[in-house]
Amino acid sequence: MRAFVVDSFTDSAFTGNPAGVVLLDAPAEAVWMQSVAAELRHSETAFVVTGGPDDEPKPLRWFTPETEVPLCGHATLATAHVLGGDQRFDTRSGVLTCTAQGDGWIEMDFPVDHAEPVEPPTALAAGLPGITIEEAAEGETKVLALAASAAEVRAVRPDFAMLADVPSRGVIVTAPGDRPGIDFVSRVFAPQVGIPEDPVTGSAHCTLASWWAAKLGRDERDATFVGEQASQRGGIVQMALRGNRVGLRGRAVTILSGDLLV
Incomplete structure (x- = not known):
């Protein structure tokens, strides 16, 4: 085949x-x-x-x-x-x-994955050294942490053993974009399913699109975003949010x- x-x-x-x-x-x-x-x-x-x-x-x-x-x-x-x-x-x-x-x-x-606010799990902060967790939210498959800056997101060196204890299929860390044309940056870690860092994660942007729409005061029925996943390989995801669906x-x-x- x-x-x-x-x-x-x-x-x-x-x-x-x-x-x-x-x-x-x-x-x-x-x-x-x-x-x-x-x-x-x-x-x-x-x-x-x-x-x-x-x-x-x-x-x-x-x-x-x-x-x-x-x-x-x-x-x-x-x-x-x-x-x-x-x-x-x-x-x-x-x-x-x-x-x-x-x-x-x-x-x-x-499908959109709506994330709801939660208290950050203990293992989340321990697994993201150098990240100032300003907010946390949980979607169907991933926990999201809002960092203080894009620089923190780019620089973080996770403790994967600690992140594996977060009760979720993966962890998203995100912050507002730091260059023109980028609404937000993110990185995604999923040691729970054998992926220390996922270079560019479409499913994470099903969570990020709706979460950032609320954060930035955009219309969740019709909003567009550009996200940069700031892994070593890097990638760009364009999003068109349409209610409970998102075009990636x-x-x-x-x-x-x-x-x-x-």
């Missing part, structure tokens, strides 16, 4: 977030998909069934090196890029629609294609 490595949320090779993409003729066993994801060692590998009717959504699942996850943005973008842009996928988070926007851009229609826009670059033999 065909397999690919794609850098997502970037137009330059070796930046953005790399994802594996495996094209299946029929559904595969979860144990086998988990083994492939562990072998490829990307933060997520997508498995998409392409053998069904053209007019039906294609079944799509995502695996980290350690576990299956319910939603993944960059691997969905990578899959749509491999398959040609306009796609519908049947996933654990419902039907996700991807639309080619021209010039290599693809918009993914994702990005580009992608295919790095490798070949045959998966087992």
